[in-house]
Amino acid sequence: MQISELVERSGIPLARIKFYIREEMLPAGVSTGARRADYGESHLERLRLIHALTNIAGIPFAQAKQILHLIDHPDGSVSDLLGQAISALGGAQQRVHAQHPRADRALASIGGLFDQGHGEMAAMDQLEDALTAAADAGMPVTDRMLRTYAQHASAIAEADVAALPEKGQEAIPYAVLGTALYEPVLAALRRLAHQILVSTR
């Protein structure tokens, strides 16, 4: 198809598509003449993925670019790739901590699966920030609560990971989008359960 059809079918403006090509997030079309190029279904699919990452999941541009790069240039084992992709989700605002005293203590208290967590995982920065915020507000997370949260978080994560496609490269967009997009679903269900439980208290 010509680029005008790609614009129409994707709903993404021409200037934006050209920008994605310049940024190497979308391959250029196959040249069919001096000023013409041909685009295929794979371009449309890729545009949908870019749109899902940046506009729907709200992943910052730099991180989305990094995730696309991982998909295009898979380097290392599948589990490495998935780990890097989930790390890239951390987001632009995410503070990186050299040490994770609260998160380390929390993992030691939780044990089990979480014994394998380590400082290089981006989620450790998130956990450190979240535990610090709760403590600063005068509502530190108790060990008992931590264990409850961890037990359910790992059961959910197991179901998430079991639902991933088998092939590593194909699993990357699923893993990234699933981590980002299903998080608000879980948060909404927890809030809804709070409201229902207190209304029947």
Add this chain to the structure above:
Amino acid sequence: MQISELVERSGIPLARIKFYIREEMLPAGVSTGARRADYGESHLERLRLIHALTNIAGIPFAQAKQILHLIDHPDGSVSDLLGQAISALGGAQQRVHAQHPRADRALASIGGLFDQGHGEMAAMDQLEDALTAAADAGMPVTDRMLRTYAQHASAIAEADVAALPEKGQEAIPYAVLGTALYEPVLAALRRLAHQILVSTR
């Protein structure tokens, strides 16, 4: 104590404290002379709560004000109050939907506790948005996944609600801060579990 000591002990600037008094978020001090007023420990506690709501939990100003109003003017049953406080959390960006077709369908599929969810609960707007985003990204949440998420979200919410203080008015700040502050803890633990599970896949 004088207001200067309140500034020092709370770490909150004078202009900000005066602003909170004008906005009726903080009671004025007891007048002890033409230009002097006396502040007590309750003022300090209240400032800590305002700081926790707005700066740590990141609750928008208007919502924080509404939550403080609920604490000061409890009207209705305890469960009503808690419900209103959790609703106030929804946030300024939260879209309000007249209908919740996806969320209604989801609750019907989940059943159990969630049968009591209804359109007036703010979390229904969040759930509608979250389910729509996932579907728009081409990754709709399956019924099976929904049930898994709901089962664990309600178990977590039960632990949260069981940990609330018995007295309704005292429970409000806990309920609000717990809902807002422990959400990132749960999200971080889920992401960490993802990273650990894929690294051992």
